[in-house]
Amino acid sequence: MDRARRLVKLSSDTRDLVERRAQGSCEYCRFPQSASILPHHVDHIIGRQHRGSDDVDNLCLCCIRCNLKKGPNIASIDSETSKIVALYHPRRQSWREHFAVGADGSIRGVTAEGRATVQLLDMNEEGRIRLRTLLLRRGWRP
Numbered sequence: 001m002d003r004a005r006r007l008v009k010l011s012s013d014t015r016d017l018v019e020r021r022a023q024g025s026c027e028y029c030r031f032p033q034s035a036s037i038l039p040h041h042v043d044h045i046i047g048r049q050h051r052g053s054d055d056v057d058n059l060c061l062c063c064i065r066c067n068l069k070k071g072p073n074i075a076s077i078d079s080e081t082s083k084i085v086a087l088y089h090p091r092r093q094s095w096r097e098h099f100a101v102g103a104d105g106s107i108r109g110v111t112a113e114g115r116a117t118v119q120l121l122d123m124n125e126e127g128r129i130r131l132r133t134l135l136l137r138r139g140w141r142p
């Protein structure tokens, strides 16, 4: 079944917990929900089709753009090594150890997992960089 049609049915307590834990920002690109027209999604880090659970440890707050690009993927190819690597895991890994934001608004993966995730989630699409640049000018820091 199409992932988009299988949106997670969550209790409001679970959604609140996921949002609070993420401090209201996408856990992949750090885009703040407060700057988004539509609410962020609650994403299964490891999708159900990969036997990922509905446990809060497998959930993250995810902007719509990251969620649509991520889909059910759990791995991709690192552009530097051409090796298959797992995607960044928001519960098990530190964002700052895997990503950096440039003054131009781009997000750079600084590890194999970071690079694969930036590329798969298309984090540096022109419109996303434009939005991030505006946020940076307004004092946003990831």
Ligand SMILES: [Zn+2]
Binding pocket: 026, 027, 028, 029, 030, 031, 062, 063, 064, 065, 066, 067
């Ligand atoms: Zn995002």
